[in-house]
Amino acid sequence: AQKVTQAQTEISVVEKEDVTLDCVYETRDTTYYLFWYKQPPSGELVFLIRRNSFDEQNEISGRYSWNFQKSTSSFNFTITASQVVDSAVYFCALSGFNDYKLSFGAGTTVTVRA
C-alpha cells in the first residue's frame, strides 16, 4: 500500500518569503515516481515537478526546487520568493514505476499575502 503524508495543513506567508512544503511517503515499491501538483481555486490540477526514485539529485527549476531524500522517504518542495499567484493547494503524490495510479497527500493550502 502507498501512503503520502503532508503534515502541514495551511501555510501563510508574506510575498517574497520562501515557502517549504513537507511530504513524507510510504511504499513497498523499490522504484516509483513522486510528484508535486498545484490546485488553484479553479480546481484544475497543474503539474509542477516529478522525480524518479532512483535519482536523488535535487534540482531547481525557476522558483521551484525540491529536496528528495530516499533515506527518510521525504520529498519536500520549496517556492522561492513567493508571489500572490502562488496561493493554492499543493499536493504531493506518489505512483508506482509502471503504474499511473496516483496516491495523493491531504494537501497544503498556501496563502501568499501581498
Add this chain to the structure above:
Amino acid sequence: GAVVSQHPSWVICKSGTSVKIECRSLDFQATTMFWYRQFPKQSLMLMATSNEGSKATYEQGVEKDKFLINHASLTLSTLTVTSAHPEDSSFYICSAPASGRAPETQYFGPGTRLLVL
C-alpha cells in the same frame, strides 16, 4: 501539448437522477483513464481505472453499480453517477496517460463539479 477535456464542467441535479460525465483526450489516444473524486477541502481519491474495450476496475469501497464507467473508444471515457444523492456531491476529475509515453506524462481534465440537491 496534450489536453484532456471534461463535460460538463458544472452540473446540478435532483436527488435520484443519473448524471453522465465525459472525459476526452483531445489529441492523443488513451487506452487507460482514471477517475478521481475530491470532496470539499479534501484530497483526491482514486475511484476507478477505465480500460478501453474492457471492464473498469474499481478501488476498494467504490460501488461499481453506482458509478458506471464506459470506455468505448480510445479518446472517451464516461462516468455515470446513477441515482445520485446529496452525498455524491463532489468534484470529479479524470486523468489520462498518453499511450506510448513515459509514465510521468499524465494529463488531468479540468474537473466536473456535481451538486445533488
